[in-house]
Amino acid sequence: MEQTNSQLKNQDTQSHEWDTRLHHATKATHEDWIGRGISYFCIGIIILVVASMLWFITSKGIATFTQNHVSLWKFLSGTNWAPDQGKIGALPMILGSFAVTFAAAIVATPFALGTAIFMTEISPNRGRKFLQPVIELLVGIPSVVYGFIGLAVVVPFMRHLVGGSGFGIISATFVLFVMVLPTITSMTVDSLRAVPRFYKEASLALGATRWQTVSRVILRSATSGILTAIIFGMARAFGEALAVQMVIGNAAIMPKNLISPASTLTSQLTTGIGDTIDGTLPNNALWSLALILLLMSLFFNALVRFIAKRGQLKHER
Amino acid sequence: MLKQYSFEETAVQTFDDKTSLAMRTEDMQVFYGSNHAMFDANLAFPKNQITALIGASGSGKSTYLRSLNRMNDGIATVTGKIWYHGVNINEPGVNIYEIRRHIGMVFQRPNPFAKSIRENIVYALRANGIKKKAELEERIEQSLKGAALWDEVKDNLDKSALSLSGGQQQRLCIARSIAMAPDVLLLDEPCSALDPISTVKVEETLLELQKKYSIIIVTHNMQQASRISSQCAFFHLGHIMEYAPTGTMFSNPQIPVTQDYIAGSFG
Numbered sequence: 001m002e003q004t005n006s007q008l009k010n011q012d013t014q015s016h017e018w019d020t021r022l023h024h025a026t027k028a029t030h031e032d033w034i035g036r037g038i039s040y041f042c043i044g045i046i047i048l049v050v051a052s053m054l055w056f057i058t059s060k061g062i063a064t065f066t067q068n069h070v071s072l073w074k075f076l077s078g079t080n081w082a083p084d085q086g087k088i089g090a091l092p093m094i095l096g097s098f099a100v101t102f103a104a105a106i107v108a109t110p111f112a113l114g115t116a117i118f119m120t121e122i123s124p125n126r127g128r129k130f131l132q133p134v135i136e137l138l139v140g141i142p143s144v145v146y147g148f149i150g151l152a153v154v155v156p157f158m159r160h161l162v163g164g165s166g167f168g169i170i171s172a173t174f175v176l177f178v179m180v181l182p183t184i185t186s187m188t189v190d191s192l193r194a195v196p197r198f199y200k201e202a203s204l205a206l207g208a209t210r211w212q213t214v215s216r217v218i219l220r221s222a223t224s225g226i227l228t229a230i231i232f233g234m235a236r237a238f239g240e241a242l243a244v245q246m247v248i249g250n251a252a253i254m255p256k257n258l259i260s261p262a263s264t265l266t267s268q269l270t271t272g273i274g275d276t277i278d279g280t281l282p283n284n285a286l287w288s289l290a291l292i293l294l295l296m297s298l299f300f301n302a303l304v305r306f307i308a309k310r311g312q313l314k315h316e317r
Numbered sequence: 318m319l320k321q322y323s324f325e326e327t328a329v330q331t332f333d334d335k336t337s338l339a340m341r342t343e344d345m346q347v348f349y350g351s352n353h354a355m356f357d358a359n360l361a362f363p364k365n366q367i368t369a370l371i372g373a374s375g376s377g378k379s380t381y382l383r384s385l386n387r388m389n390d391g392i393a394t395v396t397g398k399i400w401y402h403g404v405n406i407n408e409p410g411v412n413i414y415e416i417r418r419h420i421g422m423v424f425q426r427p428n429p430f431a432k433s434i435r436e437n438i439v440y441a442l443r444a445n446g447i448k449k450k451a452e453l454e455e456r457i458e459q460s461l462k463g464a465a466l467w468d469e470v471k472d473n474l475d476k477s478a479l480s481l482s483g484g485q486q487q488r489l490c491i492a493r494s495i496a497m498a499p500d501v502l503l504l505d506e507p508c509s510a511l512d513p514i515s516t517v518k519v520e521e522t523l524l525e526l527q528k529k530y531s532i533i534i535v536t537h538n539m540q541q542a543s544r545i546s547s548q549c550a551f552f553h554l555g556h557i558m559e560y561a562p563t564g565t566m567f568s569n570p571q572i573p574v575t576q577d578y579i580a581g582s583f584g
Binding site: 196198199201202203204205206207208209212216217221 | 386388414415416417418421422423424426428429430431440441444445490493494497
């Protein structure tokens with residue numbers, strides 16, 4: 001009986017000792033707290049910055065409509081951009097932006113697909129060794145360099161070829177084509193490499209040719225990745241300011257053809273922002289252009305997420 | 318520690334002129350870069366029989382199998398001769414797409430495309446130039462019946478192939494291969510990813526299919542080899558050590574390495 005008691009007592013003290021040992025914070029616990037604290041702090045700052053940017057651009061961007069009482073419809077559909085005279089029709093810039101973006105994407109996509117197929121299916125070794133670094137280099141070249149080359153080479157070439165000044169949508173398209181090509185290519189390469197190897201083997205073992213395998217199996221199952229790549233390319237083209245500004249001519253008039261000077265949202269912003277006074281209509285109008293850019297990039301992001309979700313569903317089903 | 322066995326001491330059967338052969342390899346070697354993976358492979362496969370290739374992991378049996386329909390092109394270097402209908406198909410001028418239409422292959426992991434059941438089979442047929450609707454429908458039904466899958470899927474042909482169970486997927490892959498009416502069917506451990514019940518179904522399917530096709534199957538599972546095959550070849554470290562009728566191989570193996578493998582001493 002006594003023995004049992006002492007045993008119990010012994011167990012009790014032991015459990016008390018273990019209790020403190022298991023509850024007290026060690027170095028590992030403190031590291032956890034510190035790590036979590038740092039992450040929360042950084043996330044907090046980023047959220048704050050993003051939220052204030054959104055608020056800033058939105059509040060400034062809608063001032064045109066709330067303070068200067070310009071109707072939204074007139075802003076979006078008006079073709080006359082002369083903020084000094086109170087005329088702010090943004091349609092020429094909106095059209096310009098969409099024109100160069102779509103044209104660049106349409107021209108770049110076939111080249112990007114071809115390059116990506118070459119790099120993954122036709123010559124994976126050379127692709128990895130030579131083309132991959134070249135493409136990474138192209139991504140890293142600053143846009144002012146592209147713009148400068150466009151100004152020095154493409155514009156004179158177009159002037160020579162079709163006459164006029166050489167500035168215009170077609171020159172901007174060409175410069176953007178070179179700029180978005182590496183983006184689209186490298187993302188397409190990633191999505192082609194992510195196609196499971198066994199799809200390819202299954203197709204080849206059925207007697208399908210390499211071309212049939214690439215076109216009907218590999219490209220098909222990489223479709224959502226490729227679309228994402230194209231949209232990222234378009235987002236880059238839509239948001240590119242400097243290089244476009246250097247070659248498009250910056251005339252805020254409705255684009256009548258591809259070879260006369262035009263302007264985009266970004267080019268108009270970079271050209272105009274230094275010449276306006278804060279709080280006036282010309283300044284507010286530029287903020288409204290920025291707001292359109294912001295909304296478009298949100299739209300591109302949403303589109304990418306939508307496509308990724310669809311792609312996921314297809315593979316899980 | 319693995320015992321050293323002599324690669325000189327082999328017991329590989331040959332067939333006389335009366336046996337009709339589906340295909341045959343002569344002094345086939347396979348190299349992965351500088352790594353010699355398959356040595357002097359001489360095997361002949363009788364028509365309308367199941368031949369099992371057995372051996373431990375890394376013994377070269379899958380490498381051997383994949384060479385037979387040139388699936389090692391671009392992956393490994395294969396030398397020597399592979400005879401099929403009197404033609405050496407291991408030559409540069411041979412049309413590999415045509416070869417694979419006649420020598421079908423089913424892989425270890427069921428690999429249907431992320432398309433419907435119907436589209437999986439139609440893909441193979443379209444790749445082979447069959448486009449008529451009536452013929453497509455007929456071939457779909459025949460091949461699914463041949464793979465013993467028809468009764469389970471006939472009402473849901475437009476359902477995604479990925480919604481099938483593993484065993485059903487594997488039988489769909491078999492159906493896809495036989496839709497092209499090949500002569501030879503190569504199977505690379507087709508049951509290793511399947512549960513026992515699915516395995517039985519696939520095995521029953523294969524036993525039925527040997528009436529029309531010559532089947533060469535790589536298997537890890539000696540019981541499976543003894544259940545379904547007529548001939549059995551034992552591979553060891555890139556060498557074919559013994560090749561005999563399955564009954565003989567399992568009851569009376571000729572050389573020490575086969576005896577040890579079948580007794581379960583290694584592998």
